[in-house]
Every structure is written in C-alpha cells, then in structure tokens.
Amino acid sequence: MTKMIDPSTLVLFGASGNLSRVKLMPGLFRLDAAGRLHDDMKILSVGRGEVPLEAWRADIKGMLDAKFKGGYDQKVYERFIARNHYHANPPSDPDAFNKLRDKLADERVFPQNLAYFLSVRPTDFATIVEQLAGVGLVDETNYWRRVLIEKPFGTDLPSAQALQAALTKHLKESQIYRIDHYLGKSAVQNVMLTRFTNAILEPLWNNEYIDHVQITNNETLGVGDRTTFYDATGALRDMFQSHLLQTLAMVAMEKPKDLQPESIRAEKIKLLESIRPIDVSNMDKQAFRAQYAAGRVCVGDGHGENVPGYLEELKRDGVDASNTETYAAAKLFIDNPRWKGVPFYVRTAKRMHEGNTAIAVRFKKAPMLLNDNQHQNWLIINIQPRECIKIEIESKIPGLDIATRTISVDAPQRQADDESIDSYETLLLNLMAGDASQYLHINEVLAQWRLVDPIVKTWASDTRAVHQYIAGSRDPLESKVIFENEDQFWRYSIELGGDKH
Ligand SMILES: NC(=O)c1ccc[n+]([C@@H]2O[C@H](COP(=O)([O-])OP(=O)(O)OC[C@H]3O[C@@H](n4cnc5c(N)ncnc54)[C@H](OP(=O)(O)O)[C@@H]3O)[C@@H](O)[C@H]2O)c1
Incomplete structure (x- = not known):
C-alpha cells in the first residue's frame, strides 16, 4: 500500500547534530530519490547559530557525501538541496519564534502542513513545543501540525508523565509522534505480519503449545565514549524499556481488527498493560544484572580484540564506582488467557560473544518422546x-x-534484490503521511515505565557488588536463576540445537 503524502514542511530542530547527519538528512535524500517526497515538500532546519543558506546547503552536501560514498544522482541532489532552507533561532533572541513563524508564513516557499522533528536534547522537548504553541505554530485550524519527539520519552514514570503533561497543554495526542526507531525496522514489522498472515502459526501461538519465549538484543560493542550517558541510563532503560518491550508486544499481542494505526496501537497497549508487574520482594528470581569485565571480543573482520571492562572505562573518565548494568535479563508473564504461565525471558547485553537480535520460541514437549534428550521444536525470528x-x-x-x-528449515526473509530501508526513512515517511502505527501511544510509554521503574529502583538501592562477566563471553551462568525450569537455557543465534549453556 503506497502512502498518500500531503505537501508539507519538515521543520528540523537539531539538524546539525549527529542523528541528523547520519540518519535524517541521508534518509530524506533517499526518500526523495525513491520519489516518495511530495514535489512541494520543504525542509527547514532550525539551529542556534547564524548559518548562511549556501553554507548550510554545503554542510548538507557533506553529510550526503559522507553517507553515500559511492556517489548519488546529481539530478536528485539538485532537487533535494533546493528543498532545504535554514533558520537561526539563537536562544538569546526573545523574538526567535516569532521570526520562525514569519518565515514559515511564506506560503510560496513553505507548505503549511508542518511536521516538527525535535532532534534535540530531551530537556528541550517541552520548551520548544511551548514556544511553538506561543506563536500559533501548532494550531491545526487550517492545516495539520505534528511533533515528533525523539527518544527517550522520560527517564522514569514520573518524568514521562511530566513531559506528557507539558506537551498536552498544547498538543492533542494525535499530534504527538513518539519515536522508537525499532518500530521502523522492516524485520520488526514483519513479526506481526508473519504471525497473522500465516495460518500455521496462529493455532500454536499460545500457552497450550509454547514452553517459553526469549527476546534478545546482544551486542559485541561496549559503551565506548558514551560512559556518562550510559552510566546514568543502563541496559534496562536504554534497550529494554522500549525496544525490547515493543518487540515483545509484537510477538504477544492479539490480532488487531485491521491495520489502522489506532487498531494496532490498541492491541499493543492492551498487551503491555497486561504484563504482570515485577514482584520486587522476589527480584533475584525475576531479573538479573551484570557488568562486563575486561576480555576479548570478536570485531567485524572476525579477529579478536582485547577490550577493557566497564568499570575500567568509567575510571578512565573519572568515575570510581558504579552499579549500572550492561547486562539485564528479566522474566515476564502476561496475564491473559493466551499466555497464562508462559515465561518471556527478555535480555540485552553489551560485549557479548556475538551481536544478535532475535525472538526465539520454544515449543512444549512433543506428543511422542523417543528419549529424554529429544530436542523441543524452536521457531526463531532473527x-x-x-x-x-x-x-x-x-x-x-x-x-x-x-x-x-x-533438522532446520532456515529461510532468509531478505532476498538479494530487496530494498534496504533505514528505520528512520520509514518513520519520516509515516510522519508526513500521518501514519502513527509505528510511533508510541502515551499509554504504551507509561505501561513500559511502570514495568521497568521498580527494577531500576530496586537495583539502584542494592549495594551488593554487581556480577561481572568477561567481555566476549556468553550469558553469565548465574543468570539462569531466572529460568522457571531446569531444562531451559539461553538460546544463541542460529546454531542448531540452541547450543545449550
Ligand atoms: N544520535 C543518535 O543516533 C540517536 C539515537 C537515538 C536517539 N537520539 C536522540 O535524538 C536527539 C538528537 O540526538 P543527537 O545525537 O543528534 O544530538 P546532538 O548531536 O548532541 O545534538 C543535536 C542538536 O541539539 C543542539 N544542541 C546541542 N547541545 C546543545 C545545548 N547545550 N543547548 C542547546 N542546543 C544544543 C544542536 O543544534 P544547534 O547547535 O544547531 O542548535 C545539535 O545539533 C536526542 O534527543 C537523542 O536522545 C539520537
């Protein structure tokens, strides 16, 4: 289904930042090359500094050159660069937003449907919306006005609620597009389609046949130079709170009545709200955390590389101690008839032996067992x-x-000549098309924080030394404490037999 796109202006706050350079500008360019942008669509970049238009366009050219090293079509480039404008919003200028409104008022240049992409510090989200509202720039009387909020949406439940309260002073829910870029990934969208467009899966997709589900995001990378950000965030908030819980929602939700954004989101909200809260009095059996110690990881070309431990990296940056987790695993139950009694093991870790994002479903024991070691069926969506x-x-x-x-039936879902679309391209297109199905409704965000907050708080106040695992190793053996049954084990990527551990 090709999306209908109105003429619009994308107003990009933070256009000189890292996200814009690496993802947004190249993504918009590719959408233009694919003929997906409206002919009249414009991009107005807003930044604090005074930058002449020609210098800004030269900067964009640099972003495209850096991204598309093999070059790009000159005609598309000329069309794309002509869409781009710049507006300086110095924080010291009390009139800055009036000037922005006046600039945008030129209908010969800027279509009046306005999509604001806030690629700025999270502390600036509410202020920018307030200032836009103050000059009438979110008023939808004649045209649509949408605001995309980058992640994170709050750092816990109270801060997410406070941000929501600040935004809804000026915006309706239908105007707010909260990002989780995982939802822009074709492979994640495919989870829902694989489930519901195949008759062979649905009858088995319940507690009668499924033993347990594992949702994994493991990386070989460490925290690199992001120690300050990471130490204040940790694996639970960075990956688990949104990306992994959203993946879980795709795996476990009921079939939406249709593919309308409201219908999909309604089912995800129901699912996320039916995850049983973690029992903090029994935390050690439900959630496990650890930090990577020095070790050796596999780098891209297959060679090993010695790497420091997390605490050593912090020390290098002047932090002496930390109990922030780089490994987090939790056991979740969903309190509905379909999933009663089925554990969902959700884990994410840095500096593991392999990078892998996967959903692994183990089925119950077969009706005929030839011996005690008979392998149980697995279905893996990698x-x-x-x-x-x-x-x-x-x-x-x-x-x-x-x-x-x-034996294993292993089918690539991506074929050689399939398009490779970055998640931000999908999300940018959907923002302009008014399709919020791959954006988070506030009730999803709040349900996710409600679930994660008690674990974060309990771990923060737990002064026991955090378990260490060697960089480049597999899950710490101690993490098995969260398994419901002794015959359960962490599943690794694609290896036949699950590589018991
Ligand atoms: N980078 C990523 O891959 C990534 C991934 C996920 C989420 N995000 C989220 O996306 C947003 C942007 O990320 P980013 O990495 O692009 O951020 P960034 O490079 O640090 O900054 C983005 C823009 O914010 C403005 N800015 C920076 N420091 C500022 C300050 N002290 N006061 C006022 N404005 C300041 C700058 O714009 P001007 O100087 O032009 O005003 C800058 O271009 C953040 O909310 C982040 O959490 C980023």
Missing part, C-alpha cells in the same frame, strides 16, 4: 544480523533404526 525465520524439527535418521535428529 532480526539481526541476518533477517531469517528458522524452524527446528525432529526427523528420522535414514537407516534401520528408529531414531531422530534435529
């Missing part, structure tokens, strides 16, 4: 590094004896 779907089943070993072995 998101990164390889998009594939894999099913492991038992099959007779040809020969005189009655014995089975596990």
Whole structure:
C-alpha cells in the first residue's frame, strides 16, 4: 500500500547534530530519490547559530557525501538541496519564534502542513513545543501540525508523565509522534505480519503449545565514549524499556481488527498493560544484572580484540564506582488467557560473544518422546544480523533404526534484490503521511515505565557488588536463576540445537 503524502514542511530542530547527519538528512535524500517526497515538500532546519543558506546547503552536501560514498544522482541532489532552507533561532533572541513563524508564513516557499522533528536534547522537548504553541505554530485550524519527539520519552514514570503533561497543554495526542526507531525496522514489522498472515502459526501461538519465549538484543560493542550517558541510563532503560518491550508486544499481542494505526496501537497497549508487574520482594528470581569485565571480543573482520571492562572505562573518565548494568535479563508473564504461565525471558547485553537480535520460541514437549534428550521444536525470528525465520524439527535418521535428529528449515526473509530501508526513512515517511502505527501511544510509554521503574529502583538501592562477566563471553551462568525450569537455557543465534549453556 503506497502512502498518500500531503505537501508539507519538515521543520528540523537539531539538524546539525549527529542523528541528523547520519540518519535524517541521508534518509530524506533517499526518500526523495525513491520519489516518495511530495514535489512541494520543504525542509527547514532550525539551529542556534547564524548559518548562511549556501553554507548550510554545503554542510548538507557533506553529510550526503559522507553517507553515500559511492556517489548519488546529481539530478536528485539538485532537487533535494533546493528543498532545504535554514533558520537561526539563537536562544538569546526573545523574538526567535516569532521570526520562525514569519518565515514559515511564506506560503510560496513553505507548505503549511508542518511536521516538527525535535532532534534535540530531551530537556528541550517541552520548551520548544511551548514556544511553538506561543506563536500559533501548532494550531491545526487550517492545516495539520505534528511533533515528533525523539527518544527517550522520560527517564522514569514520573518524568514521562511530566513531559506528557507539558506537551498536552498544547498538543492533542494525535499530534504527538513518539519515536522508537525499532518500530521502523522492516524485520520488526514483519513479526506481526508473519504471525497473522500465516495460518500455521496462529493455532500454536499460545500457552497450550509454547514452553517459553526469549527476546534478545546482544551486542559485541561496549559503551565506548558514551560512559556518562550510559552510566546514568543502563541496559534496562536504554534497550529494554522500549525496544525490547515493543518487540515483545509484537510477538504477544492479539490480532488487531485491521491495520489502522489506532487498531494496532490498541492491541499493543492492551498487551503491555497486561504484563504482570515485577514482584520486587522476589527480584533475584525475576531479573538479573551484570557488568562486563575486561576480555576479548570478536570485531567485524572476525579477529579478536582485547577490550577493557566497564568499570575500567568509567575510571578512565573519572568515575570510581558504579552499579549500572550492561547486562539485564528479566522474566515476564502476561496475564491473559493466551499466555497464562508462559515465561518471556527478555535480555540485552553489551560485549557479548556475538551481536544478535532475535525472538526465539520454544515449543512444549512433543506428543511422542523417543528419549529424554529429544530436542523441543524452536521457531526463531532473527532480526539481526541476518533477517531469517528458522524452524527446528525432529526427523528420522535414514537407516534401520528408529531414531531422530534435529533438522532446520532456515529461510532468509531478505532476498538479494530487496530494498534496504533505514528505520528512520520509514518513520519520516509515516510522519508526513500521518501514519502513527509505528510511533508510541502515551499509554504504551507509561505501561513500559511502570514495568521497568521498580527494577531500576530496586537495583539502584542494592549495594551488593554487581556480577561481572568477561567481555566476549556468553550469558553469565548465574543468570539462569531466572529460568522457571531446569531444562531451559539461553538460546544463541542460529546454531542448531540452541547450543545449550
Ligand atoms: N544520535 C543518535 O543516533 C540517536 C539515537 C537515538 C536517539 N537520539 C536522540 O535524538 C536527539 C538528537 O540526538 P543527537 O545525537 O543528534 O544530538 P546532538 O548531536 O548532541 O545534538 C543535536 C542538536 O541539539 C543542539 N544542541 C546541542 N547541545 C546543545 C545545548 N547545550 N543547548 C542547546 N542546543 C544544543 C544542536 O543544534 P544547534 O547547535 O544547531 O542548535 C545539535 O545539533 C536526542 O534527543 C537523542 O536522545 C539520537
């Protein structure tokens, strides 16, 4: 289904920042090259500094050159660069937003449907919306006005509620587009489609047949030079609170009545609100945290590299102690009839032996067991590094004896000539098309914080030394404490048999 796009102006706050350079400007360029931008669409970058238009356009050219090293179509480039304008909003100028309104009022240049992309510090989100509202720039009487809020939306439940209260003084829910870029990934969208467009999955997708589900995001990378940000955030808030819970919602939600954004979001909200709150009095059995110690990780070309531990990296940057987790795993239950009693193990970690984002579903024991070690069926939806779907089943070993072995049906979901779309391209297009299905409703955000906050708080006040794992290793053995049954084990990527650990 091709999206209908109105003529609009994208007003990009923070256009000189890292996100804009690496993702937004190149993403908009690719949308233009694909013919997905309206002919009249304009981009107005807003920054604190005075930058002449020609210098700003030269800066954009630099962003495109850096991204598209193989070059790009000159005609598309000329069309794209002509869409771009710049407006200086120095914080010292009390009239800055009036000037912005006056600039945008020129209808010959700027279409009056306005999408604001706030690619700025989270502390600036509410202030910018207030200032836009103060000069009438979010008024929807004649045209639509939408505001995209980058992540994070709050750092806990109270701060998310406070941000929401500040935004809704000026905006309706339908005007707010809260980002979780995971939802822009084709492979994540495919989870829902794979479930609901195949008759063979739905009858099995419940507690009668499923033993447990694992949702994993592991990286080989460490925190790098982001120690200050990471130490204040941790794995739970950085990855688990939104990306992994959103993935879980895709795996476990009921079928939406149609593919309208409201219908999809309504089912996700229901699901997220039915995750059982963590029992903090029993935290040690439900959630596990750890930090990476010095070790050796595999780098891109397959070679090993010695890397320092998390605490050493902090020390380098002047921080002496920390109990912030770089590994977080939790067991969640969903209190609805479909999932009663099925554990969902959700984990994320840095400096693991492999980078992998995957959903692994283990089925219950088969009706016929030839021996105690018979492999249980797994279905794996692998998101990164390889998009594939894999099913492991038992099959007779040809020969005189009655014995089975596990075979695997492994289908790439991405084919050689498929388009490769960055998640920000999808999200930018949907912002302009008014499709909020891949953006978060406030009730999703609040449900996610409600779930995560008690774990964050309990861990913050727990003064016991945080478990250490060697960089480049697999899950700490101690993390198995969260498993419901002794026969459960962490599943790794794509290896046949799940590589018991
Ligand atoms: N980078 C990523 O990959 C990424 C990923 C996920 C989420 N995000 C989110 O996206 C947003 C932008 O990220 P970013 O990495 O692009 O940020 P950034 O490079 O640090 O800054 C973005 C812009 O904010 C303005 N700015 C920076 N420091 C400021 C200050 N002290 N006072 C006022 N304005 C200041 C600058 O714009 P001017 O100087 O032009 O005014 C800058 O270009 C953030 O909310 C971040 O959490 C980023």
